Amino acid sequence: MYGSQSQPCLQGLSLIFLIPLFFNFHISYGDVGTAALYSPPYLPTACYGSNTSQFPSSKFFAAAGHGIWDEGAACGRQYFVRCISDLTLDACNQNHSIQITIVDHMGQEASVPSAYNTTMFLSATAFGTIANSSTTSPHINIEFRQ
Ligand SMILES: *[C@@H]1O[C@H](CO)[C@@H](O)[C@H](O)[C@H]1NC(C)=O
Ligand SMILES: *[C@@H]1O[C@H](CO)[C@@H](O)[C@H](O)[C@H]1NC(C)=O
Ligand SMILES: *[C@@H]1O[C@H](CO)[C@@H](O)[C@H](O)[C@H]1NC(C)=O
Ligand SMILES: *[C@@H]1O[C@H](CO)[C@@H](O)[C@H](O)[C@H]1NC(C)=O
Numbered sequence: 001m002y003g004s005q006s007q008p009c010l011q012g013l014s015l016i017f018l019i020p021l022f023f024n025f026h027i028s029y030g031d032v033g034t035a036a037l038y039s040p041p042y043l044p045t046a047c048y049g050s051n052t053s054q055f056p057s058s059k060f061f062a063a064a065g066h067g068i069w070d071e072g073a074a075c076g077r078q079y080f081v082r083c084i085s086d087l088t089l090d091a092c093n094q095n096h097s098i099q100i101t102i103v104d105h106m107g108q109e110a111s112v113p114s115a116y117n118t119t120m121f122l123s124a125t126a127f128g129t130i131a132n133s134s135t136t137s138p139h140i141n142i143e144f145r146q
């Protein structure tokens with residue numbers, strides 16, 4: 001009697017814990033990370049070499065950090081990115097959310113970024129749209145989702 005009542009309860013509990021895990025791995029609803037600025041030259045990229053047609057017309061693109069590179073599967077993935085805070089406290093333009101495309105891999109990019117080991121490196125246009133590019137903050141804190 002007692003056993004048959006506690007069993008469904010346990011199954012319900014494990015479902016509650018498994019569902020967020022599943023969604024975290026497959027669909028991200030606003031993960032928090034960091035982004036640095038990287039400036040030209042952008043070619044060649046780890047994803048598409050020297051092909052100049054790879055960049056979106058918006059010029060919103062990025063190099064993936066090791067955490068999201070996914071052994072190259074990140075190439076072409078799109079993320080919504082928003083600046084949430086920075087070290088100087090006034091560089092973020094929090095009202096702007098932009099959609100970026102991954103074209104490169106951190107460490108293989110052709111230019112020197114403003115900081116290393118961030119979630120992603122944003123192109124100058126992308127970075128300058130969500131934050132003040134002249135900031136002395138080497139990286140910004142971002143919210144991002146695929
Ligand atoms: C460059 O990229 C475009 C779009 O992805 C593709 O259609 C084209 O074939 C590529 N060109 C070369 C030379 O690979
Ligand atoms: C951001 O949006 C809010 C609400 O729409 C507005 O009050 C604020 O002035 C905006 N800030 C900037 C920096 O545009
Ligand atoms: C990036 O992080 C890795 C591991 O945490 C570390 O070994 C490496 O030195 C870091 N690179 C830079 C340039 O800070
Ligand atoms: C951007 O940052 C620089 C350096 O901190 C500052 O001088 C400039 O006024 C800022 N621009 C805007 C639009 O906030």
